[in-house]
Amino acid sequence: MDKKRSFWERMTGSMGMEEERDEPKKVMHVTGTGKKNNSWMEDETEEAELAVDVYETATDIVVQTMVAGVKPEDLELSIARDMITIRGKREESRTIDEDNYFSKELYWGRFSRSISLPQEVEPEEVEATEKHGLLTVKIKKVDKEKKNNVRVRSV
Numbered sequence: 001m002d003k004k005r006s007f008w009e010r011m012t013g014s015m016g017m018e019e020e021r022d023e024p025k026k027v028m029h030v031t032g033t034g035k036k037n038n039s040w041m042e043d044e045t046e047e048a049e050l051a052v053d054v055y056e057t058a059t060d061i062v063v064q065t066m067v068a069g070v071k072p073e074d075l076e077l078s079i080a081r082d083m084i085t086i087r088g089k090r091e092e093s094r095t096i097d098e099d100n101y102f103s104k105e106l107y108w109g110r111f112s113r114s115i116s117l118p119q120e121v122e123p124e125e126v127e128a129t130e131k132h133g134l135l136t137v138k139i140k141k142v143d144k145e146k147k148n149n150v151r152v153r154s155v
Helices: 007-012 017-022
Strands: 048-051 052-055 060-066 073-081 083-089 109-116 121-131 134-141
Touching: 007 017, 052 109, 060 083, 073 134, 083 134
Parallel strands: 048 109
Antiparallel strands: 052 060, 060 134, 073 083, 083 109, 121 134
């Protein structure tokens, strides 16, 4: 059954309770130290994976992801001709005793995502903007039809 996902499920990349029962449990891609830990909390060395939208316009490949609560200086973008990697860190600035929490679902810590791009791009021609927590990265596509006539000089 194709049930439309809620705004929250689309924004966070999570799934509803019904989907969890019907499908095998999907595990968030997390890497860590491998040490055993009895706490339900994640180690600080682990990285979560960002949920992204990737689409194209006539001239650009556009990647969008939510990075609310992340300072621009805590974001790192690496772009190659066929791949983009977004890394960052969301730091928790609250000093609340763990015993005072009823629920703690927000993700704090390191995250990253590498995306293979559907078309070759120009790594030097990139525009990255953040507005209201939405990071938008526009990367110019390689124009394979572009031609350049070169005049030969005598030296």
